[in-house]
Amino acid sequence: MNESASGVRDMSVASAFAGMRSATPVVFKAGCPDCRGRFELAASALRLAIGASSRTTFYSFTCPECGAAVRKPAGERIVELLTGGGVRTLRLHSTV
Numbered sequence: 001m002n003e004s005a006s007g008v009r010d011m012s013v014a015s016a017f018a019g020m021r022s023a024t025p026v027v028f029k030a031g032c033p034d035c036r037g038r039f040e041l042a043a044s045a046l047r048l049a050i051g052a053s054s055r056t057t058f059y060s061f062t063c064p065e066c067g068a069a070v071r072k073p074a075g076e077r078i079v080e081l082l083t084g085g086g087v088r089t090l091r092l093h094s095t096v
Contacts, residue, residue: 026085030061030070037065043086048074051092059087 027040041061048059059082060071074082083089 028082028085028087032063032066032068032070034068034070035063035066037063039064043082044088046082046087048079048082048087048089049092050074050079050089056092 026043028043028046029038030041030046031038041064045064046059046061049057051057054073054075057074057079058071059074059078060069062068063070
């Protein structure tokens with residue numbers, strides 16, 4: 001590492017990431033209300049919509065067993081877990 005004129009150390013990308021290991025993909029347990037199947041889904045298989053109220057905040061996925069479109073309410077804890085796990089999020093805006 002070199003020290004620049006400002007006293008800040010310059011660090012290469014290789015040295016910055018030298019100790020990192022590959023991350024284990026996050027999976028979420030889910031169930032289908034139609035076929036009652038239970039399975040694990042990758043973050044990429046889920047979508048989260050955050051609305052202005054608890055009634056308009058939900059997550060959705062397609063059941064890998066029967067193909068049904070599933071939509072379930074998402075409270076604060078579910079929102080926190082899904083966003084922390086890398087689930088794509090859509091923020092719904094109010095027109096009021």
